[in-house]
Amino acid sequence: MEVEQLEKVASQVRRDIVRMVHGCQSGHPGGSLGCTELLVALYFERMQLKEQDGKPVFDMNGKDEDLFFLSNGHISPVWYSTLARKGYFPVEEMATFRKLDSRLQGHPTTHEHLEGIRIASGSLGQGMSVAIGAALAKKLNNDKGHVYVLMGDGEQQEGQVWEAATFAPHHQVDNLVAFIDLNGQQIDGPTVKVMNNRDLGKKYEAFGWEVISIEEGNDMAAVLKGLYEAKSRLGHGRPIMVLLHTGMGFGVDFMMGSHKWHGVAPNDEQLAAALGQLEETMGDY
Amino acid sequence: MKKYTFTEKKDTRSGFGAGMHVLGQQNENVVALCADLVGSLKLEAFIKENPDRFIQCGISEANMIGVSAGLTIGGKIPFATTFANFATGRVYDQIRQSVAYSNKNVKICASHAGLTLGEDGATHQILEDLGMMKMLPGMTVINPCDYNQTKAATIAIADYEGPVYLRFGRPVIPVFTDADQKFEIGKAWMVNEGTDVSIFATGHMVWEAIQAGELLEAEGINAEIINIHTIKPLDEEAILKSVEKTGCVVTTEEHNRIGGLGDSVAQVLVKNKLVPQEYVAVNDSFGESGTPTQLMEKYGLTAKHIVEAAKRAIERKA
Numbered sequence: 026m027e028v029e030q031l032e033k034v035a036s037q038v039r040r041d042i043v044r045m046v047h048g049c050q051s052g053h054p055g056g057s058l059g060c061t062e063l064l065v066a067l068y069f070e071r072m073q074l075k076e077q078d079g080k081p082v083f084d085m086n087g088k089d090e091d092l093f094f095l096s097n098g099h100i101s102p103v104w105y106s107t108l109a110r111k112g113y114f115p116v117e118e119m120a121t122f123r124k125l126d127s128r129l130q131g132h133p134t135t136h137e138h139l140e141g142i143r144i145a146s147g148s149l150g151q152g153m154s155v156a157i158g159a160a161l162a163k164k165l166n167n168d169k170g171h172v173y174v175l176m177g178d179g180e181q182q183e184g185q186v187w188e189a190a191t192f193a194p195h196h197q198v199d200n201l202v203a204f205i206d207l208n209g210q211q212i213d214g215p216t217v218k219v220m221n222n223r224d225l226g227k228k229y230e231a232f233g234w235e236v237i238s239i240e241e242g243n244d245m246a247a248v249l250k251g252l253y254e255a256k257s258r259l260g261h262g263r264p265i266m267v268l269l270h271t272g273m274g275f276g277v278d279f280m281m282g283s284h285k286w287h288g289v290a291p292n293d294e295q296l297a298a299a300l301g302q303l304e305e306t307m308g309d310y
Numbered sequence: 311m312k313k314y315t316f317t318e319k320k321d322t323r324s325g326f327g328a329g330m331h332v333l334g335q336q337n338e339n340v341v342a343l344c345a346d347l348v349g350s351l352k353l354e355a356f357i358k359e360n361p362d363r364f365i366q367c368g369i370s371e372a373n374m375i376g377v378s379a380g381l382t383i384g385g386k387i388p389f390a391t392t393f394a395n396f397a398t399g400r401v402y403d404q405i406r407q408s409v410a411y412s413n414k415n416v417k418i419c420a421s422h423a424g425l426t427l428g429e430d431g432a433t434h435q436i437l438e439d440l441g442m443m444k445m446l447p448g449m450t451v452i453n454p455c456d457y458n459q460t461k462a463a464t465i466a467i468a469d470y471e472g473p474v475y476l477r478f479g480r481p482v483i484p485v486f487t488d489a490d491q492k493f494e495i496g497k498a499w500m501v502n503e504g505t506d507v508s509i510f511a512t513g514h515m516v517w518e519a520i521q522a523g524e525l526l527e528a529e530g531i532n533a534e535i536i537n538i539h540t541i542k543p544l545d546e547e548a549i550l551k552s553v554e555k556t557g558c559v560v561t562t563e564e565h566n567r568i569g570g571l572g573d574s575v576a577q578v579l580v581k582n583k584l585v586p587q588e589y590v591a592v593n594d595s596f597g598e599s600g601t602p603t604q605l606m607e608k609y610g611l612t613a614k615h616i617v618e619a620a621k622r623a624i625e626r627k628a
Contacts, residue, residue: 086385135412143383145412148403154373155408158380158388161365165341166384185404188373196365 026070028246033306034110035065035245039276040303041106041119041310047296049123052131055286056177057103059208059271062248064107067093067173071252080112083140091170092159094144096152097177097206098132099288105129108141109310116310150183152176153203157193157264160201171259175204179211181222187232193264194233201264202255203234207242208273210284226268234266242271277302311527312502314486314520322478322514323421325457327352329464330389334360337468341381345371345392350480351421353391371396372404378416379408387415387468393427394420394477395436402442409473410446417467418443419476423453424564425592425609426481426514426602435597441569443475444542450495451542453477453563453571455516457485459539462493470495477513479564481602484517498545504534507620508552508559512538512571515562515590515611522616533620541571546578553579558623559587562616564606567591586626588619 026034038061046052068074072091075082084090095104102122109116114128121127128137132147144155156174163170180186193201205225213219222228226236235258239251248269255265273287274280277299280291291299333340334356342356343365357364367374371392378388390397397420398405409416420439427435444451450472454460460478467474501516502523511519516537523533534552538545553559559579561572572589579585592609606612 086383088384092383144379144414145407148407150372151376151404151408154376154404155380155383157373158377159383160380161377162381162384162386165362165386168384185372185376188368188370189376192367192370192373192377195368 028249031065031069031245034069035061036304037307038065038103038106038110040300040305042102043277043291043296043299044309045102045105045119045122046290048120050290051123052102052290053099053288054102054290055210055273055280055284056097056100056206056208058277058280059243059273059275060100060103060175060206061276062243062245063175063204063269064103066245066248066252068107068111070249071256072173073170083113085143087143087170088166088168089170092143092172094146094152094156094159094172094174095133096146096174097149097180098146101129101131101133104133110307113141114139119310149177149180150185153186153189156201156203157189157198160198161196163200171256172201173204174201175206178205178207178209178216178222178225179219181205181225182220190229190232190234197262198264199260199262202259202267203264204267204269206271207268208271210273210287212284212287214284229266233263235263236266236268238268238270240270242269243275311523316484316486318485319482320457320485321480321482322454322457322460323350323480324352325454325460326419326421326464326476326478327355329461331355332465333468334363337387339385339387340468341365341386341388343367343374343378343388343390345369345374345396347392350393351391371401375401375404375416376408379412379414382414382416387417389417389419391419391421393434394423394439395434398439398442398475399436406446410449413448414473415471417474417476421478422480423477424479424514425597425605425611426479426564428480428602428605429599431599432596437566437592437597438569439477440541440563440565440571444574448473449542450474450540452495452540453513454539455513455537456483456487458487458489458491459493462491463539466493466495479514483514486517486520496540496543496545498548499537499539501535501537502533504532505555506532507534507624508556509533509535509562509616509620510538510549510559510571510575511535511562512541514564518611518613519562519616521613522620525613525617526620531620531624538571541574544574544578549575549578550582553583553585558585558627560590560616560619560623561587562590562611564611565591566594568594586623588623590615590619
C-alpha cells in the first residue's frame, strides 16, 4: 500500500479509537492514537500474514506468518480497530468494546476467541517474554516468520522486561523486533518525573540488542522506513529494539502530548471536536 | 489391609526426570525450560539427548513463564521447571495472565515442594502452592505420591491439552506403586478398601497414610485409603462413594491446612454429605530448617498423626 492509502486507513483507525472509547465512556485513547501509524504500517504493509481470497485467516499457532503481540494491552482500541479494518472480525463488533458479553474486552484476551489475539495482556511487562517464546518456537519449527512486540515506555519500569531483555540476546533471538512507544507519559505524569527510565537505547545496547530509532513515529513514511530497516537487520544473531518516538493522543489536538488522556474518554462535545479533525475514509462502524 | 512393599527409595523429582527422558524420545514437541536448577530438577538425561529442546532461562522465573506461554503459540509443549516456591508464588501473575487466562498448554513442573525440602528452611519450603494453583480457573493440579507415579504423571500431562501444575519433591521415599502404571488425570487411586474411616492423602503423605492404615489395623480399625494425586479436577465421585461407606474423613497433605486438599474435600462434603473431617496438614505456619524427618514430626505430618486424626474422626461419628 502507498503511504497515502495507509494514512487514510490510519485516519479511520483514529476515528474508531475515539468512537469506541466514547461509546463505553472508558478506555485508553492517548497511547492508542500515538501508536496508530505503527499498527497500520505493520498490518497493512510490513507483516507477512496468512490470507485467503484477500482476507486474513487467523490461526492461533501462526505458522509461516509474522506475529504481533501487544504487551501494553491497555491500548487495545488501536489494535482492535486495526484488526477489524484488516478484516479479522466484523467492524460492527467495535461497538461492543468494553461492554458486557463482548469479545473486545478492556484488555486483549484469547478467552473470548477474538481473531488476531494470541495472548492476554494488560498486567504489564509480560508481552516481550511471550514474544520471545513465540520467536523461539518459530526457530524450532524452521519457520521463517518474524515476531513483533510493542511495549510502553512506562512499562519499562517492570522487572520482567529486563529479564526478557537479558534473555533474548543470550539466546540469539534474531527473528524478533521489539518496539517501545516512547511517548514520555504514564498515568501519574511525565515518565521522567514518575520514574526516569534514562537512556533506554543505551540500556538495550548494553544488554546486547541492535537498537534503532524512529524519530517521527507518527509520520507514516518514517515508520515504514524504520520497519524496513528493522527487518533488514534481522537474522544476524541479535534481537532488534526500535525506539518509536510518538505523541500521546496524536491526531486530536486537545488530546496531544498530555498524560491526562491516558485513560479518559471524551464526552459528546469532545467526540464531535475529535471527529472533526479525522477524515472518515472507510466508513464508520 | 492390602500389603505394600518396596525394594528401594527414590525421590519424586527423579521420577520427573525419568519421565522427561521418555518424553524427549517420544514427543518432539516437548521443550524443557529451567531457571538455573538443572541438577535439582534431574533434567540431565533430557538435555543430553535433546540439547536443542532445552532452554536455559537463568534465574528469571517470570520470563520463563512468559517464554513458555509463547512457545505454545508455535505448537510446542513447554515444561517450565524450578523449585515450587519460585514456580508459583513468585510468578503468580505471570501464570494467571499469560498461562491460565490465556489457556496456554504450559506444564509448570515444581520440585522441592513442602517441608521436606529440609535444611534450606522456610524461604524455600512453599506450603501454599496447591491453594494458589487450584484457584486459577482451568488449571489442573497434580501431586503424585512416589517415583513411579511422578514419572507416569509427567508422561501423561504431555498428552493433555491445557495448563498443568505438577508438584513433586526432594527426599527419597519408598517406591511402592507399579512401574508400568497408567496415570489418569483426575482419577483417584484406591490404595486400600476399608469401612471405618476414609483417609484421603496426596503426595508424600500417601506412604504415611499406608503406614497409618497398618497401625490402625493392629487396633482393629479398618481404614480406607485413597490417593488423591489430582487435586484439581477433584474426583468427587470417589470421595463421596468412600464417605458413604465410612462416614468420616481424614485428609492429609504436605501443605498449609488452609487452601489445600483438605479444603477441597471439605467443600465436597459440605455440599453433598456432612461427615466429620480431620486435617493432617501444616497448621497455618511457615516451616524452618531441619531434616525432612525432623520437620515432618515437628509439624505433625507422620503416620502417627494420621492415626490420631483417624481416631478423632471416628469418635465424632455417631
